[in-house]
Amino acid sequence: MVSFYALCWALGLGLRVWGKTIPTTKAVVLFGDSYTDQSRAHSIANGTYPGKDYQEVFPPTDTAADGGVQWPWYLGLYGNYTIWNYAVGGAVCSNVLTPLNGEPDVIGGQTDWFIQDHVTNNGTKDQKLDMDPEEFVVIIYIGTNDVGIHLFIDDSQSPTVSLADLADCQLTTIRNLYALGARRFIVNSLIPLQLTRLYSNSSDPTIYYPAPHDGVAWNKRMYNFVQTMNTLLRRGVAALSEEWRGTATLDVFDTYGFFEEMYNHPAKFFNGSIPANVTGHCHQCPDPNDFTQCGIGDCTLAERDSYMWWDELHPSEQTGRNLAQQLFKKLTGAETQF
Numbered sequence: 001m002v003s004f005y006a007l008c009w010a011l012g013l014g015l016r017v018w019g020k021t022i023p024t025t026k027a028v029v030l031f032g033d034s035y036t037d038q039s040r041a042h043s044i045a046n047g048t049y050p051g052k053d054y055q056e057v058f059p060p061t062d063t064a065a066d067g068g069v070q071w072p073w074y075l076g077l078y079g080n081y082t083i084w085n086y087a088v089g090g091a092v093c094s095n096v097l098t099p100l101n102g103e104p105d106v107i108g109g110q111t112d113w114f115i116q117d118h119v120t121n122n123g124t125k126d127q128k129l130d131m132d133p134e135e136f137v138v139i140i141y142i143g144t145n146d147v148g149i150h151l152f153i154d155d156s157q158s159p160t161v162s163l164a165d166l167a168d169c170q171l172t173t174i175r176n177l178y179a180l181g182a183r184r185f186i187v188n189s190l191i192p193l194q195l196t197r198l199y200s201n202s203s204d205p206t207i208y209y210p211a212p213h214d215g216v217a218w219n220k221r222m223y224n225f226v227q228t229m230n231t232l233l234r235r236g237v238a239a240l241s242e243e244w245r246g247t248a249t250l251d252v253f254d255t256y257g258f259f260e261e262m263y264n265h266p267a268k269f270f271n272g273s274i275p276a277n278v279t280g281h282c283h284q285c286p287d288p289n290d291f292t293q294c295g296i297g298d299c300t301l302a303e304r305d306s307y308m309w310w311d312e313l314h315p316s317e318q319t320g321r322n323l324a325q326q327l328f329k330k331l332t333g334a335e336t337q338f
């Protein structure tokens with residue numbers, strides 16, 4: 001259930017005074033990783049410069065990390081929003097805090113693209129945002145790689161970085177975007193990563209991490225990381241909302257809770273040709289040491305929408321449609337389904 005207070009925040013400035021209308025959302029600006037990226041990571045790998053001239057590439061030419069079309073496209077479809085998707089597969093919030101793949105990060109390279117696209121005369125006294133702040137919302141959905149493999153989960157992070165720094169990075173990004181003129185923000189909480197195959201309690205090798213590891217320990221660590229990050233994000237967002245009361249709207253979307261809802265009530269959300277499956281995944285890699293075999297043994301196209309997960313780490317396209325539907329409800333002030 002969404003509390004009245006939370007609902008009012010979600011609805012933006014307008015509804016806090018009865019009789020005023022919900023702001024009309026015309027565009028959604030997204031920052032994140034492979035949970036949001038449609039094709040930027042591939043475009044970068046391709047050598048196609050993905051800045052101002054970037055074009056999203058959709059199936060069958062290119063598939064996102066969910067095996068198909070990524071959820072922002074569905075959000076755009078459901079709400080008739082213009083989607084500015086700056087997310088890059090493999091990204092983290094900050095390459096300074098948690099260097100990983102060197103992909104443009106949320107606080108740096110991804111924000112720079114937003115500036116290139118939407119801020120005229122950046123850095124001068126004539127600096128101006130080219131969108132009405134009331135008409136677009138920023139969604140930040142990052143953290144999966146920051147806490148994951150080759151970083152926190154296997155103690156590969158720098159000895160002087162903490163989860164608190166990761167949460168601060170998200171809040172600082174919001175402050176930076178506020179300074180550029182953005183006024184409406186949603187932070188998607190981290191999903192229950194302990195439910196993915198990669199961070200399950202099994203110690204069997206996976207394509208993402210074929211090396212030996214202690215599955216039971218990883219599973220508990222990941223639960224702890226995600227819960228801690230989400231608590232830090234919720235409190236940080238609440239403090240910033242208070243600081244900006246009346247000048248900006250800022251809220252956490254409970255991605256964690258919504259994923260738990262899908263996990264616990266799969267029949268409501270998954271509609272492929274077989275019974276809903278929230279523990280396995282469609283995309284298979286029969287030999288965890290040989291990615292060229294990935295795809296052998298995949299579920300069929302008709303079965304796909306029965307799966308909550310596409311692979312050992314990524315949610316499926318149907319999970320993405322469900323997420324888009326809930327975010328659409330949030331943006332239009334309708335009751336969310338969990």
Ligand SMILES: *[C@@H]1O[C@H](CO)[C@@H](O)[C@H](O)[C@H]1NC(C)=O
Pocket residue numbers: 039040042043046048057061062
């Ligand atoms: C990669 O380059 C090829 C050839 O130019 C192009 O057809 C394809 O759309 C590009 N893929 C992405 C994701 O940009």
Ligand SMILES: *[C@@H]1O[C@H](CO)[C@@H](O)[C@H](O)[C@H]1NC(C)=O
Pocket residue numbers: 026080
């Ligand atoms: C969708 O959005 C575009 C651009 O904002 C607008 O011109 C068009 O009328 C909208 N269509 C509908 C069906 O609302």
Ligand SMILES: *[C@@H]1O[C@H](CO)[C@@H](O)[C@H](O)[C@H]1NC(C)=O
Pocket residue numbers: 111112113115116122123124
């Ligand atoms: C925008 O301006 C600031 C302040 O001068 C500068 O630090 C930043 O690099 C600029 N960003 C872009 C993308 O040009």
Ligand SMILES: *[C@@H]1O[C@H](CO)[C@@H](O)[C@H](O)[C@H]1NC(C)=O
Pocket residue numbers: 201202216
């Ligand atoms: C791993 O988790 C499953 C439930 O997902 C549980 O049934 C099993 O007992 C757990 N195994 C260990 C070793 O904790």
Ligand SMILES: *[C@@H]1O[C@H](CO)[C@@H](O)[C@H](O)[C@H]1NC(C)=O
Pocket residue numbers: 271272273302305318321322
């Ligand atoms: C499942 O539902 C979605 C809408 O959420 C729809 O777009 C999709 O085609 C459905 N999948 C199947 C296999 O019917």
Ligand SMILES: *[C@@H]1O[C@H](CO)[C@@H](O)[C@H](O)[C@H]1NC(C)=O
Pocket residue numbers: 277278279280281282
């Ligand atoms: C779910 O899918 C996996 C394939 O990843 C399969 O091994 C498993 O048996 C399925 N579980 C159920 C309950 O159908």
